[in-house]
Structures are given as C-alpha cells and as structure tokens.
Amino acid sequence: MSERPTYIKFGEYTEHIPANIPAAVQQATGRFLGLRQMRVSEMPQWEELRQAASNIRLHTLENLDFYLEKLEQNVRAAGGQVHWAADAAQARATVLEIAKEHNVKLAVKVKSMATEEIGLNHALEAAGIQTYETDLGEFIIQLMGTGPSHIIVPAVHLKKEEIAELFTQKLGVEAPPDPVKLTAIARATLREKFLSAEMGVSGGNFLVAETGTLVIVTNEGNGRMCTTMPDLHVAVVGIDKVVPDWETLTVLLKLLARSATGQKLSTYTAFISGPRRAAGENGPKEFHLVLLDNGRSKILQDPVARETLKCIRCGCCLNVCPVYKNVGGFAYGWFISGPVGAIFSPQILGTEAARELPFASSLCGACADVCPVKIPIPKILLHLRRRVVEGDEFAPASAPLMVRAGAKLGTFALGVPWLYRFGTRLLPIFTAPFRKDGWMSSLPAPANLWTKVRPFPAFRANFRQWWAKRTK
Amino acid sequence: MTQKVQLFITCLGEQFYPTVLEGMVTLLERLGVECQFPNAQTCCGQPFYNSGFQSEAGKLAKTWLQTFGQSEAPIVSPSGSCVDMVRHHYPELFPAGTPEHAQAVAIAQRTYEFTEYLVHVLNVTDVGAYFPHKVTYHASCHGLRGLGLRTEAKQLLGAVRGLEMIPLNEEETCCGFGGVFSVVYPEVSRAMMQNKVQNILASGAEMVVASDAGCLMNIGGGLRKAGSSMRAVHTIEILAASESNGGLKRGAQ
Ligand code: SF4
Numbered sequence: 001m002s003e004r005p006t007y008i009k010f011g012e013y014t015e016h017i018p019a020n021i022p023a024a025v026q027q028a029t030g031r032f033l034g035l036r037q038m039r040v041s042e043m044p045q046w047e048e049l050r051q052a053a054s055n056i057r058l059h060t061l062e063n064l065d066f067y068l069e070k071l072e073q074n075v076r077a078a079g080g081q082v083h084w085a086a087d088a089a090q091a092r093a094t095v096l097e098i099a100k101e102h103n104v105k106l107a108v109k110v111k112s113m114a115t116e117e118i119g120l121n122h123a124l125e126a127a128g129i130q131t132y133e134t135d136l137g138e139f140i141i142q143l144m145g146t147g148p149s150h151i152i153v154p155a156v157h158l159k160k161e162e163i164a165e166l167f168t169q170k171l172g173v174e175a176p177p178d179p180v181k182l183t184a185i186a187r188a189t190l191r192e193k194f195l196s197a198e199m200g201v202s203g204g205n206f207l208v209a210e211t212g213t214l215v216i217v218t219n220e221g222n223g224r225m226c227t228t229m230p231d232l233h234v235a236v237v238g239i240d241k242v243v244p245d246w247e248t249l250t251v252l253l254k255l256l257a258r259s260a261t262g263q264k265l266s267t268y269t270a271f272i273s274g275p276r277r278a279a280g281e282n283g284p285k286e287f288h289l290v291l292l293d294n295g296r297s298k299i300l301q302d303p304v305a306r307e308t309l310k311c312i313r314c315g316c317c318l319n320v321c322p323v324y325k326n327v328g329g330f331a332y333g334w335f336i337s338g339p340v341g342a343i344f345s346p347q348i349l350g351t352e353a354a355r356e357l358p359f360a361s362s363l364c365g366a367c368a369d370v371c372p373v374k375i376p377i378p379k380i381l382l383h384l385r386r387r388v389v390e391g392d393e394f395a396p397a398s399a400p401l402m403v404r405a406g407a408k409l410g411t412f413a414l415g416v417p418w419l420y421r422f423g424t425r426l427l428p429i430f431t432a433p434f435r436k437d438g439w440m441s442s443l444p445a446p447a448n449l450w451t452k453v454r455p456f457p458a459f460r461a462n463f464r465q466w467w468a469k470r471t472k
Numbered sequence: 473m474t475q476k477v478q479l480f481i482t483c484l485g486e487q488f489y490p491t492v493l494e495g496m497v498t499l500l501e502r503l504g505v506e507c508q509f510p511n512a513q514t515c516c517g518q519p520f521y522n523s524g525f526q527s528e529a530g531k532l533a534k535t536w537l538q539t540f541g542q543s544e545a546p547i548v549s550p551s552g553s554c555v556d557m558v559r560h561h562y563p564e565l566f567p568a569g570t571p572e573h574a575q576a577v578a579i580a581q582r583t584y585e586f587t588e589y590l591v592h593v594l595n596v597t598d599v600g601a602y603f604p605h606k607v608t609y610h611a612s613c614h615g616l617r618g619l620g621l622r623t624e625a626k627q628l629l630g631a632v633r634g635l636e637m638i639p640l641n642e643e644e645t646c647c648g649f650g651g652v653f654s655v656v657y658p659e660v661s662r663a664m665m666q667n668k669v670q671n672i673l674a675s676g677a678e679m680v681v682a683s684d685a686g687c688l689m690n691i692g693g694g695l696r697k698a699g700s701s702m703r704a705v706h707t708i709e710i711l712a713a714s715e716s717n718g719g720l721k722r723g724a725q
Contacts, residue, residue: 014659022663322646326663360657362650362664363522365617385524399524411520411528414483415535420514424486439696449655453662454693461486463493467509 003119004088005349008333010356021157021328025149028156029319035262036316036370043258053255054374056248057310061300067209067242068291074212078274080287085236088118091292095120095201095234096127098288102232104129104199108190110216110226111135111154112203113313114236114292116147116335117348120201131201132193134222139186143170149329149337151315152260157328190222200226200284204237205312206252207289210245214272214289217256219263223270233275233284238292240309252312255372259314295348302394304383308343310373317367317377323360332357339367343380351388352398358384427459475505475594478540480549480558480583483515484685492550492685495712496586500548503594512539518557521565523652530565537562537575540583546593547583550708551684552615553651555585560618585615586708587624587683597627602715604634607705608677610668610691611644612684625683625707632710638677642667647682649690661690669694673702683707 040046060067072082085091091114099107107129109115121142124131133142137154141147143166148154155163160177167175167185175185202223206215214235216223227233243249257263276283300306318324318338329337333354334345342361346354358381367377389404391397397404413419434440439455442448450456477500481493497507517532536558540547549555559580566573590596609629615621629635648654648664655661668691672680679702680695682688692704 011657014657017659017663322648322664322667323660326667327660358524359653360660362613362646362648362653362661364613364646364650366613366644366646369617382522382524385522386526387524389524390527404525407520407523407525407528411517411525411531414515414517415532417512417514417535417539427487439693446655449658453654453658454665454690454697456693457488457689459487460490461488463481463486463490464511466490466494467497 003122005333006353008345008349008354008356010331010333010360013331013333014327017327017331018157020159021149021330022326024157024159025328026325028150028153029325032261032316033319036259036319037262039258039262039264049251049255050372050374052251053312053372054310056243056251057312057373058307060242060244060248061240061306061309064239064242064297064300067244068239071207071209071212071242072291074209075274075287075289076212078212078287079277080212080274080289083288083290085118085290085292085294087294088292091118091236091290091294092120092123094290095236096123098232098234099124099127099129099199102198102286104232106130106193106197107132107199107201108193108197108222108226108230109133109135109138110200110202110218110223111138112201112236113148113151113335114203114238115201117238117294118236118292120236129199132190132197134190134194134226135218135220136183136186139190140166143167146330147335150318151313151336151338151340153315157330194225194229197226197230199232199234200228200230202227202233202235204235204241205256206249207237207242208244208246208249208271209242211273214270215249215253216270216272217253217266217268218270219261219267221268223268227270227272228282228284231285232288233272233286234288234290235272236290236292238294239296240311252373256312256314259316259370259372298394299347302347305343305347305380307375308340308347308380310375311340311344312373313340314372316370316372317375320366320370321361322364322366323362332360339377339381340375343375343377343384346384346387351384351395355388355398358382358388421464424461424464428461431459476543476545477505477507477548477589478543478545479507479509480513480516480540480547480554481509482549482551482554482685484689485550488689489550489685489706492706492708495706495708496548496550499590499599499708499712503590503596503599505594508543508545510539510542516554516557518554518561519651521557521561526565529561533562533565533576534572537572537579540579541575545582546589547579548586548589549583550586550706551686552585552612552619552621553684553686555583555588556614556618558583585619585621585624585683587615587628588619588621591624591627598631599628599711601632601711601713602634603632603710603713605679606636606638606677607679607681607710608638608640608672608675609643610640610647610672610680610682610687610704612682612687613646615683616644621683625681628711629681629707632713635710638675640675640677640680641671647687647690647694649686651686654690665690665694666698669698669700673698673700677702679703679705681705681707681710
C-alpha cells in the first residue's frame with residue numbers, strides 16, 4: 001500500500017473524480033466538523049491551548065536531538081529496544097528482520113500512518129508474512145487494495161453499500177449494508193487473527209521522552225489487542241512524534257480528539273512503556289520501537305517549512321478544506337492527503353515528484369484557522385510553490401521553463417506603468433468580438449481554462465478616464 | 473482637518489469593476505475624505521507571489537512601494553486580497569534591514585481594505601445608503617481570514633435602509649476562485665464554485681454581495697453559467713446606492 005510515487009498527477013486525477021466521492025466525504029467531514037465546533041465552543045481557553053500546543057511542538061522540534069536521546073534512554077530503561085531508520089527502506093528492513101528472528105507468520109496491525117508511509121504491508125506480505133489491518137477502516141481499504149483517503153477515517157470515501165459488496169466478494173460472507181452487521185463480520189474475521197498472530201505492529205500518536213512511553217489513540221479496542229495479545233510488539237513512529245513529558249502530552253491530547261472527531265477524548269488512549277515486566281502482567285514479551293526519519297531531519301533545516309512537523313495528524317485540515325472535500329484523498333497521490341498532505345508530500349518525495357500539490361489549494365486559509373497546532377499551511381504552500389517555480393536552497397526549480405519565462409514577461413509588462421495603461425486600453429478592443437451582454441462565454445487558449453467553467457466578465461476599464469475628467 | 477487617502481484600485485477592480493471604483497470615490501467624498509489617485513499604479517504582484525514567483529513579485533512590489541510611497545496618506549482599496557498582499561506579504565519579500573523592508577512595514581500599517589477603513593478609521597457604520605432588496609453575503613477568504621474582517625462589511629450593510637440580509641449557508645467557504653488556482657485546476661475550482669452557487673440560489677436572495685473582485689468574477693460567472701439572472705455585486709455598490717440615484721448603477725455583472 002502507498003508505494004512511494006514517482007510523480008503525483010493531481011490535475012489529471014481531478015478531471016475524473018469518481019462521482020460518489022465528494023458526497024461521501026462531505027457527509028463524514030461535515031459531521032466531524034460540527035462536533036468539533038461544539039467542543040471548541042465549550043472551551044473558552046481554546047485559542048490559548050492551540051498556542052501552547054504550537055509552542056510545545058516547535059520547542060520539541062528545535063531540540064529534537066535532545067528529546068530523542070532522552071526518549072531512547074527511557075525506552076531502553078523500560079525494557080524496550082530502539083532502532084533508528086534513516087529512510088523507508090531501512091525501516092522496512094528493520095521490521096522484517098525482527099519478524100524473521102521471531103519466526104512471525106501472521107501480523108496484526110493497528111492503524112498507522114507511518115507504516116503507510118513506508119509501505120510496510122507490502123513488504124511483510126512479500127516476505128510471506130500474512131498481515132491484517134485491524135482498524136475497521138484500514139481493514140476495509142486493505143481488502144480494497146488501496147491506501148487511506150483520509151488521515152483518521154481511511155475509508156471515508158466509501159458508502160456502506162460498497163463496503164457490504166466488498167465483504168461479500170472478498171470474505172465470501174453474506175454482508176448486508178448495515179454498519180453494525182458489517183462491523184460484526186470484520187470483528188469475527190479478525191478475532192482469530194488476534195489470537196494467532198505472533199507480532200503486533202503499530203504506529204504511535206506520541207512518544208513521551210520523559211518515560212519512554214508510546215501513546216496510541218484509537219476508537220476501537222483493536223489497538224490494545226494488537227499491542228498486548230502477541231508476544232512481540234513493533235512500533236514504527238516518526239521522529240517528529242516525540243513530546244517532552246506528560247504535562248505537555250496532556251495539552252496535545254486535549255486538542256487531538258476534539259479536532260479530529262469532536263470527541264473530548266478518544267475511546268481508548270493507550271500508554272505503553274516497554275514490554276511486560278513480570279509473568280502475569282499485560283503486554284508483549286518484547287517491545288521494539290523503530291524511529292523513522294525518512295526526510296524529516298531535512299525538513300527541520302528549513303525554518304519556514306519546519307512547522308510542517310508540528311502536525312499531530314488530527315485530520316481537521318482535511319475536514320475543513322473545500323478542495324479536499326471535492327476531490328477526496330486519492331487525488332493527493334500518497335498516504336497523506338488534504339492540506340497537510342499538500343505540504344508534507346512535496347517535502348518528503350521532493351518537489352519534482354509532488355510539484356503539483358503545493359498548487360492544489362485556493363489559499364483560502366480555512367486549514368490554518370482550525371489546525372490545533374497552528375501550522376501556517378498557506379504560508380508553507382507558498383514557500384513550496386516558490387521552491388517549484390524559482391527554486392531555493394533546498395531544491396532547484398522544477399516548473400517548465402515556459403512558465404518561468406511567462407512570469408518574467410508578465411511582471412515586466414505589468415511593471416511599466418505606461419505599458420500597463422496601454423494594455424488596459426487595448427484589452428476591451430481586442431476582446432470585443434467575444435463579448436455578449438457584458439460577458440465572454442468562450443475565449444481561446446489559455447483563457448479557455450477559465451471559460452470552460454464559467455464566462456469571463458468583459459474588460460471595461462474606464463476609471464482613469466473618469467478620474468481625469470472629474471478632476472479637470 | 474480633512475482626511476486624505478490614496479486610492480489603490482487593483483488590476484481586477486480596474487479591468488472589470490469601474491463602477492465599484494467610482495462608488496468608492498463617491499462614498500469617501502461623501503464622508504469628507506479627499507481622494508488621491510496615484511496614476512502610476514499597476515499590479516501589486518499578488519498573482520505572481522501566489523504562483524511562487526517571489527522574486528518576480530518583488531519587482532512589482534518595489535514599483536508599487538515607490539508609487540504609493542510618494543504620499544503619506546493612508547491607502548484604501550476595494551479588495552481584501554490585495555490589501556492582504558501588501559500588509560502581510562510585502563514585508564516578507566525584502567530582507568529585514570533593507571530600506572525596502574522598512575518601507576514595506578511602514579506602508580503595510582497604513583493600507584486598508586475599504587470596509588475596514590470605514591469602520592475602524594472613520595468609525596462609520598451607517599453611510600446613509602438605501603437599497604430595498606434582499607441580499608445574501610459571501611465572505612471573501614483573504615479579507616476574512618487574511619485581514620480578520622469578520623463583521624465590518626455586514627455591519628455596514630446592516631445599516632443600509634431597506635436592505636434585508638438573508639443568511640448564506642457555508643458563508644465562509646471559499647468560492648473556488650483562488651487566483652491562479654482557478655485556471656490551474658479548473659475542475660476543482662468548478663466543483664467549489666458550483667457548491668457556492670447552489671447555496672446562493674437556495675438562499676432566496678435577489679443578489680449576492682461580496683467584497684473582492686475575484687470572488688465576484690467567479691460567482692457572477694457561475695450564476696450566469698447556471699442560467700440564473702442573479703447578480704454578484706460588490707459591497708461598495710450597495711453602500712453607494714441612495715434614494716437619489718435609485719439603486720445600483722449598471723456595471724460589472
Ligand atoms: S496540519 Fe494541523 S489540522 Fe492538519 S492534520 Fe496536522 S495537526 Fe491536524
């Protein structure tokens with residue numbers, strides 16, 4: 001799943017958006033947003049909380065080496081093992097090695113963005129390890145053979161009828177389009193997997209440096225099942241997920257569920273500090289933490305884009321984004337979508353592969369308004385647009401030469417007042433043949449990119465003449 | 473002491489909405505403000521800046537700063553988007569410590585969106601307009617979130633005699649214009665625009681009001697494409713309407 005794409009065709013995708021996606025997405029995201037709004041209105045200190053969270057995240061990122069070292073020490077002190085993975089390949093190899101050592105045949109997984117990012121499921125399956133996603137949404141998209149289309153609700157684009165049909169086909173059972181019954185079917189299928197799996201794989205929402213604790217937030221009991229039933233628990237977590245201590249964790253937890261689903265707290269918040277220490281205690285015999293860099297330390301060097309890593313993956317920016325709501329998650333071409341995907345993917349995959357994404361926004365700013373950690377998403381989009389068209393110290397320009405030449409010509413013409421005024425006088429004359437009732441309903445290329453959607457207003461500049469006459 | 477302002481008419485305002493600009497002058501003069509018009513003004517550079525061409529935008533910004541730096545008078549514009557560019561992005565275009573940066577920061581502080589200038593500088597909310605129609609209001613993104621102008625235009629419209637304000641579902645959702653976005657991803661822009669147009673048509677208002685030329689072009693065009701005769705008008709057009717001039721002038725659709 002979510003193999004590393006070589007070029008993301010956002011534009012091409014948006015020309016044929018499956019008709020049912022926007023409706024399904026809008027329904028779910030609308031519900032989450034409504035609930036979030038309720039939670040926010042209950043908390044007069046919401047804005048202070050956001051600011052505090054933003055400060056915490058930025059402080060941690062700016063001192064990441066310190067907190068990571070502390071985290072490593074404390075995970076080890078709690079009996080866990082720590083592995084560092086510079087990139088996706090190394091992370092996959094590490095997990096596979098651990099699995100081989102333990103002779104794993106069957107793995108169960110908790111929903112995790114980091115394992116989507118590294119394409120872990122494919123790697124496990126290719127190595128002959130049966131892998132089951134146990135979060136209902138992830139279970140569905142795994143059967144579908146696609147990646148997630150939303151950060152927190154991976155199957156948000158599917159209707160219950162489609163899921164019923166999928167279950168009937170893939171699981172060979174009678175599946176009615178009833179959420180309760182569908183859940184029961186998934187549960188029955190997964191129950192035996194939980195019991196026989198030798199390895200549980202998870203991601204992590206946070207890592208508490210102070211105590212070496214992995215924090216997993218879920219709404220289904222599957223998270224605890226995966227991390228306690230098998231004797232081996234491997235967690236793959238981005239290095240950006242570390243928080244200094246429990247006090248700062250509290251601030252972030254207050255914001256996460258409220259922003260994500262409009263819950264005060266998710267149904268389950270699991271705190272895992274190492275493996276079980278004594279027989280009879282809960283938990284696996286071994287706990288491994290794979291810390292994933294995969295380009296994150298490079299992002300840290302960029303003072304503007306660094307804030308991308310403050311993200312706590314609540315998905316709220318997707319829920320509020322009019323672009324995301326009209327195109328769905330697959331348009332963004334990788335495991336992470338919406339506004340945060342549009343800033344994250346180009347930095348991890350490079351602006352060559354993901355150069356369309358920074359432009360996949362009307363810059364309306366709705367995302368930045370709701371982001372619980374105050375990531376200035378539009379500002380980062382603009383920063384990345386610049387990287388694409390002009391290049392910067394992190395990557396050379398990747399936009400076609402023509403576009404760049406066009407911009408030079410444009411600023412030149414607009415920068416000369418007499419030329420601008422001259423053009424302003426010519427435009428109504430040149431475009432006269434296209435005009436009808438004050439509108440132009442079709443124009444030649446490239447202006448047809450506008451007129452194919454709606455007519456263009458007629459050029460009718462005369463303010464300067466009006467002004468000159470009245471001040472005479 | 474009479475207040476003086478410099479008119480910043482913006483490219484889209486100049487090309488497509490001359491009646492809005494005339495209305496702006498009429499209103500300001502009615503309120504005792506003397507208008508100046510720097511004739512050398514062209515584009516503020518926003519389309520380039522938003523496309524990522526920051527150094528190209530920087531050239532236009534320099535010209536703009538020279539043009540408007542000639543006078544100490546505040547600058548007033550009928551576009552929240554262009555004001556957002558000047559106020560928030562100009563200072564980012566020049567390295568701190570350079571004279572351009574200092575000038576950009578100083579000018580940013582005296583550049584106002586029209587409704588902002590009326591409500592916060594002139595302290596006026598009732599301009600004495602008369603407009604006996606049912607209207608609904610679309611909040612333009614950059615004025616709303618960029619400049620934080622959530623209530624100003626509505627306060628002004630609320631004081632217009634005869635005007636009935638109908639709430640708009642998803643009032644604060646982007647209409648899909650987004651400048652360069654509208655032509656780079658026309659299908660996405662279309663979906664967003666259609667959503668906006670549906671909400672507007674469902675409101676039951678006679679026309680929709682917004683405070684930015686880009687939104688008006690997009691929404692107005694969308695309404696026409698949908699076969700509706702409903703118009704998208706600028707807040708200023710309504711504020712400039714009085715009993716003596718009998719309502720709207722014929723202008724941009
Ligand atoms: S960018 Fe902000 S709003 Fe979007 S997922 Fe991350 S934390 Fe949530």
